[in-house]
Amino acid sequence: MPVQGISYVAVWSKDLAANRHVFANVLELPIAYEDENIVVFETEGAHLVLQRATGADEHLDGTIQLGFSVTDLDDLTEALAADGQVIALDREELGIEQQRVTVLRLPSGHTVEFIGK
Numbered sequence: 001m002p003v004q005g006i007s008y009v010a011v012w013s014k015d016l017a018a019n020r021h022v023f024a025n026v027l028e029l030p031i032a033y034e035d036e037n038i039v040v041f042e043t044e045g046a047h048l049v050l051q052r053a054t055g056a057d058e059h060l061d062g063t064i065q066l067g068f069s070v071t072d073l074d075d076l077t078e079a080l081a082a083d084g085q086v087i088a089l090d091r092e093e094l095g096i097e098q099q100r101v102t103v104l105r106l107p108s109g110h111t112v113e114f115i116g117k
Contacts, residue, residue: 002073013052086104
């Protein structure tokens, strides 16, 4: 399989400011990017992403999401589909350095993102 490793771990929260305080001020993780709905922290290995759970995403409060880097998104997506897995998002453009994403919905209902070219 073309999976390289975990790219990020996202924590969804209605109270983004409180979680930001813990990671930025108490744990002193450096911030790579931030806006009103997301804070991305640099760590060795994967990024830690705090994502605001609001509006249509409000039900995600308290959930954790994983994203994997892959070498061949097309091969992986086709292998998942051939195995009968539920593809929630099929090779959508991210608008970042020609990156695309496929989102797999696990039998548990959780989603896992695969990011590649």
